[in-house]
Amino acid sequence: MKGIRQLADHLDISIGTVSRALNGKPDVNEETRRRVLAAAEELGYVANQSGRSLRQGETKVIGLMIASSKETVENADNFFLGVTSGLQSVFARHKLDLIMLPCPNDEDPHEYLKRMVARRIVDAMIISETQRIDRRIDLLSRAKIPFITLGRSLSASNATWIDLDFEGVAKRAVERLIARGHRRIAITVPSSEINLGYIFVEGYRHALEQHGIPFDPSLVIRVKSSEQGGYQAAHELLLLEERPTAVILIYELMAIGLYRRLMESGVMPGRDLAVIGFRDAPRSRFLQPSLTCFRMSLHDLGVKLGRMLLANMPAYAEFYSGDGRNTIWPLELVPGESDVFQVAVKA
Amino acid sequence: MKGIRQLADHLDISIGTVSRALNGKPDVNEETRRRVLAAAEELGYVANQSGRSLRQGETKVIGLMIASSKETVENADNFFLGVTSGLQSVFARHKLDLIMLPCPNDEDPHEYLKRMVARRIVDAMIISETQRIDRRIDLLSRAKIPFITLGRSLSASNATWIDLDFEGVAKRAVERLIARGHRRIAITVPSSEINLGYIFVEGYRHALEQHGIPFDPSLVIRVKSSEQGGYQAAHELLLLEERPTAVILIYELMAIGLYRRLMESGVMPGRDLAVIGFRDAPRSRFLQPSLTCFRMSLHDLGVKLGRMLLANMPAYAEFYSGDGRNTIWPLELVPGESDVFQVAVKA
DNA sequence: CTGAAAGCGCTTACAG
DNA sequence: CTGAAAGCGCTTACAG
Incomplete structure (x- = not known):
């Protein structure tokens, strides 16, 4: 299946109608819609994202940038994979896809982000591992891309953040x-x-x-x-x-x-x-x-992170009006045996 | 900076020349090229990927699909993040970017992959955690997308794979x-x-x-x-x-x-x-x-995986002619103390 | 309810 | 060496 043209020719209707049917627009005859949907399924047609993005000015993709430094690889302990599931459960409701953008460890994170943003591969970004001073935040602000940071930063005065407590x-x-x-x-x-x-x-x-x-x-x-x-x-x-x-x-x-x-x-x-x-x-x-x-629950953290991001995106903000504020994420104490003894108080 | 149009107007030349200059085409006056590059840098212009992709029929992005199942999250131990660095070191030479595609755990991996492939977000795919019978392999073969599997499979007769030994x-x-x-x-x-x-x-x-x-x-x-x-x-x-x-x-x-x-x-x-x-x-x-x-070295595994994938992509195959074959990745024994004792042989 | 047409931002033959 | 134009695959006013 090449594209919408082929599908339209196969059905002997115009590409406009095919597009409207596929995108759930109301002004399509139900019988026509059925035929289009069936043919798309049969021929495995899915709209080319570049075409859509170009026309609509949005990609329906959210990026999660992670620094794939040696440190992160050893430490992250699948923190990000854990958060991912929560993020996706929120994004799925709006047919948004999540992609992870691993910054190569020999590339400057700021340059990497700049490139990703400029290419317009994603509609919004989540950045993590925020540094005390983090130029990425200024970059995203200036680019007017909706974003959220997982971690506070001194640079974050014009950013929404969530951070562990x-x-x-x-x-x-x-x-x-x-x-x-x-x-x-x-x-x-x-x-x-x-x-x-x-x-x-x-x-x-x-x-x-x-x-x-x-x-x-x-x-x-x-x-x-x-x-x-x-x-x-x-x-x-x-x-x-x-x-x-x-x-x-x-x-x-x-x-x-x-x-x-x-x-x-x-x-x-x-x-x-x-x-x-x-x-x-x-x-x-x-x-x-x-x-x-x-x-803490990484899944729940991901859910909140996702909601907060969408609250910052004009197209979705209405559904998440309560989620726009900076958030400190609580953790629960799990008592173990590593700190049970009492210290004798000195006389 | 909106697009190539703005940049061209700003320089008072045509968009064609801007494009050629930016893409390193030979038939551009060196002085013109310098001006274009300088202006792009100054104004932060980077080509919109959707526009490029649509025109060129390729995205310059490689996808690495990972199942973000609960099992993987607990087990993967940053295996993928480790492999990522090796992959990127190969891809960087060709200005290819790597994105990670985490399949939501409530979505069928086959359906997820189908969607990603059809949207043409990536030029090639790496799939991992191959199952004994893995329909994703047939899907990718039929879609004629270059791909490679990290892991053998009974379905892999028409796939190139690399696997641990x-x-x-x-x-x-x-x-x-x-x-x-x-x-x-x-x-x-x-x-x-x-x-x-x-x-x-x-x-x-x-x-x-x-x-x-x-x-x-x-x-x-x-x-x-x-x-x-x-x-x-x-x-x-x-x-x-x-x-x-x-x-x-x-x-x-x-x-x-x-x-x-x-x-x-x-x-x-x-x-x-x-x-x-x-x-x-x-x-x-x-x-x-x-x-x-x-x-084993995850980085080296990533490098080999990257080379093998490119060997399967017409545009890059010439550089990796020796890397097209299925590969069994060796591991090195690290002796510890957990198996040093001898068992008394029964009489 | 449907079709014809414009146009999103690029790259690339083609002419000059 | 450069410009004008076509066209990649879509979606969406607009007309009917």
Whole structure:
């Protein structure tokens, strides 16, 4: 099947009528519509997207940009694939397709995005892994492409964003540890300029100060968000003069490496050092002792993300009037055995 | 910047010349070309892809279809993101972009692919997770779209495929275990109809028979390829009348759950039961005892996959004449401590 | 309810 | 070396 012309010739009607029938326009004879639909199905005709896009000025495709950096590959733990299902469940209602745009790791994300946007392959974009300063946001604003960011950014004053509740997680983790007598609480942050690290530390710092515990920069450990990073973090913890009694990890997979390094030194996680992780992932579910961490539904996050994006697109905004605001996505604490012990209070 | 028309008006030349200049055609005055390039850069002009595609009959986009099923999300372990970097390094040479097409889990993969193909969003397709019988292959053949499958299939007689060396892995694992005295060797296979499970078992069976060990169907354990599946597999192993002394896992993450279940019963992996995993992933690198498994470079696999695909595309075939053949991708054994002990040979 | 025609943004023979 | 024009496959006012 070549195109609408062939289909029209085959049915001996005009291409205009074929188009109207296929697109569900009301002013088509029902019998005609049936014939068109049947023939399209039989001959496997589907409208060429380039033709449609050119005429309509829209592609019905939404792009999700992901940085396929080595870091992301090791860490993302299928975070994006998880979010995808939620996004698609929203987009499907409007016959919008989702495509994932992996930015090559040797290409500048800003240049990559610029190219994708200019080519008009998508009608709207979702960007993620927002940096503290993220020029992509200015780019999208200027291009007047509807977009949303998964992650806050200092550049995001003219963007709508959704982000995980990093402050809330840091705060709850700190308070939970303080309640068990901890005073020296370490925290790990990513070594990159990704914005979430800054927010995480701010939440941590604020929670400490609320409880009268001074912030000690030596307890903030910058490592990669990977098992190797966890191993490294444990190594650094063990070298600290006054060893902390607890550590909060920004990424749960780090716990695997952290446990390993601790055990090598005879330090038992959950007995000698309290550990709280961030997001619970299937991988870490079998850790021993089980990891106290925070859970969320990636599917639900995807749904909200999708709704928020559509709220920013004129053609769909009416259906999602309640979804236009910036959102902090809550996480639920999953208690484990890695932080159950009490610290003896010093006399 | 609206389109080529604006840019041409701005430069006071015709759109034809602008197009030729931008596309590097030889018959353009160098000074003119410089002016056009500079103006395009300044005004941020990039050709609208729909216009190009419509005219040229190609999109310069390659699609990688992935099933975003719950299983894949939990298991894929960023396999696809890893392969992506290799693919892109090949495609970049020809200014081809890669997009990932995640099939919604409530949509039939065949229907999804049909839609994507018919819309002509991509010039060529890569499909993965091939099933034993996979109608997508017939669909792509009939649509005359260049494609390649990551994974063999019984349907693949008219397709070019690349696949991991499942037989080789099964064979080497079996032989390694036999050399250490094992006779009762269990194997896990996926519970789905994905073809690799069949190939894995065939390799296992063949290796056993070569060494005069009869194939025992009760040692083939069908479970999900996840940590939970590993847990379940261990559970079933422990229930077997004559307990096997070794197990080969088709997916390395299963080892986490398997270890856990074994330890709950006081069975020590690497001492009471030999374990060999499949692909080595960052997640399992910290297992104790360390897992004997097989390694490969996802990047290199992606490169080969990209080359093979281009070898099947008329426009690029000349550069990849040596890459057209079906390929079995080798894996390298990474010895660990999970299978080091010898089994006492029965008198 | 249907057909004929315009035009979306490009690229590319064709003329000059 | 450049311009004018055709046409890729659609959708959509417009006329009837």
